[in-house]
Amino acid sequence: MSSSPTAVSASAKILWRIAAITTMGSLGFGYDTGVISGALPFMTLDAAHGGLGLTPVSEGLVASALIFGGAFGALFAGQLSDRYGRLGVLKVLALLFALGALGTACAPDLTIMVITRFILGIAVGGASSTVPVLIAELAAPRHRGRLVCQSELMIVSGQCLAYVASAGLAHLFDSPIIWRYMLAIALIPAVLLYIGMYFVPTSPRWLVSKGRIAEAKTTLTGIRDTQREVDQEMREMIAQHKVEQKHSGAWSKLKQPWMLKLLGIGIGLGFVIQFTGVNAFMYYTPMILKETGMGTNAALIATIGNGVVSVLATLVGMWLINRMGRRTMLLMGLTVVVFAQIFLGGVVNFLPHTLMQSYLALSGVLLFLFFMQMCIGPVYWLLMSELFPTHARGLMNGIAVGVFWIFNAIVAMVFPILLSVLGGMTFFLFAVINIGSIVFCTLWLPETKGLSLEEIETLMEQRFSGGKRVAGEARAY
The missing domain is CATH 1.20.1250.20 (MFS general substrate transporter like domains)
Known part of the structure; x- marks a missing residue:
């Protein structure tokens, strides 16, 4: 081409x-x-x-x-x-x-x-x-x-x-x-x-994993700008497949310590995104606003604002994602989310039930959602698509996202109970949890910006297995 x-x-x-x-x-x-x-x-x-x-x-x-x-x-x-x-x-x-x-x-x-x-x-x-x-x-x-x-x-x-x-x-x-x-x-x-x-088209990486090399090259040729890119990616995918063939089935591969650590990071990221409380805001914004004295109809109309802000924020996030690192965006988003939750807790707990309190609470919700959907939501799904190795990507992604849905259910069930028992203090609790999420991401999350999926796999194995692969299998490339 x-x-x-x-x-x-x-x-x-x-x-x-x-x-x-x-x-x-x-x-x-x-x-x-x-x-x-x-x-x-x-x-x-x-x-x-x-x-x-x-x-x-x-x-x-x-x-x-x-x-x-x-x-x-x-x-x-x-x-x-x-x-x-x-x-x-x-x-x-x-x-x-x-x-x-x-x-x-x-x-x-x-x-x-x-x-x-x-x-x-x-x-x-x-x-x-x-x-x-x-x-x-x-x-x-x-x-x-x-x-x-x-x-x-x-x-x-x-x-x-x-x-x-x-x-x-x-x-x-x-x-x-x-x-x-x-x-x-x-x-x-x-x-x-x-x-x-x-x-x-069918995924060229999946085709290579099934030994269908010619089909993979044909597919890749149709979606790359130059033949050089095609040849380089094909070499990486074939070399990676040869290494993976030395191991047994996907489930047994999860016994490898570095794979388990990587899966743990994927599950941890699911905890991070759900325990921001994002779905509590998406499901229960009318309930939150009614706590401040806002009428039911006004609260329902305000909920549409959640959707509009989420769309606009995601568009900004798509523009930023290739300009900032995944890790940087995630940490920035979590930092603003913590401040938004502290602000919301203060508004709900310490201000009188007036129209001003309702508008301030809504502004806190919208600030939270903007940075959540700009920096955290897009980065989570991107990381889920690229963190895991090709031979077990579907399995590991499925486990991590499956647990993500369980975390979703926990937050959806627990939030209304917490709000009824703790009131505005609930937002301070979420802020504390998200401070813990910042620590987790700072210590454990590597940067993957600009790397091919094969380079990411090599990076993850080097990082979480003490570099053993570099001394052994990597030389076979």
């Missing part, structure tokens, strides 16, 4: 188109996690009035079924994608997205609703672990940051779309069954994802 500006532009356009198609799964992820907040008030109506007669307990079941399905889906999609390929798994997940969307929209009772929400969760969790990995394995190092961050952009765009669609449908159609249409909209990204998978 030529290295002319035109050829470079064409290659970049191909990669962006691939990312746009693939991240339909992320759009579905965001919409399905966000839409339930608008649908639940209608679902609490009794069956005679178009609802499902949900109680507070059954509301919790409906909301949490997707989260637990997400943990299950992330774990098993990761393993299956290592065995059968990322594209095949995403096609199956698209079908599960469609089945879940139709099932929840048509659910006649609580039992069917919980089952279909769990199925939807499998699709959401599977997409959350598979989409960033596929994009990372297709992208060149200089494009990888922004392209993988496009997945995070689509997640928050899906959430924003859910908030706006729910509010708009409820306002335009005075019908108690409008919640079914809110949930049915999720069918659109499912269909787009399934069709789009026929226009996305």
